[in-house]
Amino acid sequence: MKKKKTLRLLLPQWQGGDNPNYVFGSELLAHIVPQSTVSETVRISVNQDFEKDRPIEQGVKNERALMKQLDEAMAVLENKAPDKVIVLGGDCAVSQAPFDYLNGRYGGKLGILWLDAHPDVATTEETSHGHEMVLGNLLGEGAPAFAEKVKHPFQPNQVMFAGLKYEELRSRDQAVNRLNLRYVTPQDVKDSSEPILAWIKENDIQYLAVHFDLDVLSPIDFRSTYFSEPYLEEFGAAVGELTLNQIVRILTDASEQAEIVGLSIAEHLPWDAMNLRQALAKISIFDDSE
Template identity: 70%
Template sequence: MKNKTLRLLLPQWQGGNNADYYFGAELLAHIVPQSEKTKMIRVPVNADLDQELPIEHGIEGESQLMEQLDAATKILEAEQPDKVIVLGGDCSISQAPFDYLNGRYDGKLGVLWLDAHPDVATIEDSTRDHEMVLGNLLGRGAPQFADKVKNIIQAKNVFFAGLIYDELRPRDQEVNRLNLRYAVPKQLKENSQSILQWVQENDIQHLAVHFDLDVLSPQDFRSIYPAEPYLEGFGAAVGELTLKEVTRILTDVSQEADIVGLSIAEHMPWDAMNLRNALSKISIFND
């Protein structure tokens, strides 16, 4: 019987409190390879992009994020897919699908986190859920979101690829406290061996990949936050991998484990967004 794959369009922006993630997800849905065989479901997301998000129990936009998390979870439980592709949105889009998939595969899911940042902050360190999402999945992070996780992911089943380890901030120190495995960009320039070794050592047969596009170098890929035109200083670690290297990594790991989940996050198509904003000011588009 053929595996059932579900696509979720989840233009969630509240986790990073940045409305640009909404349009980035919408455009991403058109960019990814299309398939008439795969069902696409749009998760309802609050589209009042001009609102100011209140801090609720330490989290910006907590109530909206909770509603959207519950909506995504209900869709997954109703559809019961074998594989999930998530098109987002800020990094918090990965919580519901990775939790679901870990349950689907009896708690033996491997998680490959392609990101310049680890997303393991706690509620003491941050107010933004997209900085805590992996922490939530590990049973830490923000307690109210971690409590929603039905299938806690084991620390040994997590691997960071492309992490800028030398620039970890105080909010990122769960990486060291939990002794999470990682490979910095330099280690992945020539081959994927460190990831493949982790897959083999932990007998990982099913893999969910979180692909935060800002793991990429802004010199190689322009539709990411650090590549914003005229931006002077990003204020956080900047990715160093190329799209070609990420493609090689995912091709290599797919030969060792079945990729059952892929979430693509933080797409920032600056040229398209700036053009849209510019055109919105022209009278003919407002008649």
């Protein structure tokens, strides 16, 4: 049997969350993940002019940069034609291109397991941040200009949220109810993956694309997330509750019923490493200009 080809996309996209820190988080993530001598890694070009004005166009902040990066990612995927895709992000919007591509490759037998405390199904009427609309785009809603780019839209039964803080859904999140999207809260999967396995079986899902937003994790268990920023007193959205061990168990159990062919890791914010780098940059011995 021919070995399946895996492509790694390094996509340090920050514009979807309007947060330049995602660039360093993505680049560090590329060193943290298990290394491979077989899989090819392709870096997507990301504009890093953080001082430039960031206008809202077609309802989306940084729309031109996001669209350019989306087009480049899709072109790479279509050219390389991998069987599996690992995405090292970046904000949550990095999942659009690979999940769209994989849904086409696997003929609708693909399911999305969205590991996130938030659903990312907003529209331009509720937010201008692209990373809050990405799953909506894949479902044919979200931001119209980006939804139109999706060649292989997903049906609601192909989506399952895990770790969703359902009781803290905001007005921008109500497509979860309107589309009757399946979900399990942190408590639902604290000790068992069975609800996710039941969804896989009921919908005859043979392949999985996993969106792993690190903010699904509890800040007690994992510190490199938005709401673990030092001295941050309040975070304006739901805070994750799952642990790394629980995520590993969920994905191990799920992979016994459906093959994981896509994995996007998003919103890695390693505060200690970023703050140390910024601090050291102020020390004269690191100044190469002299």
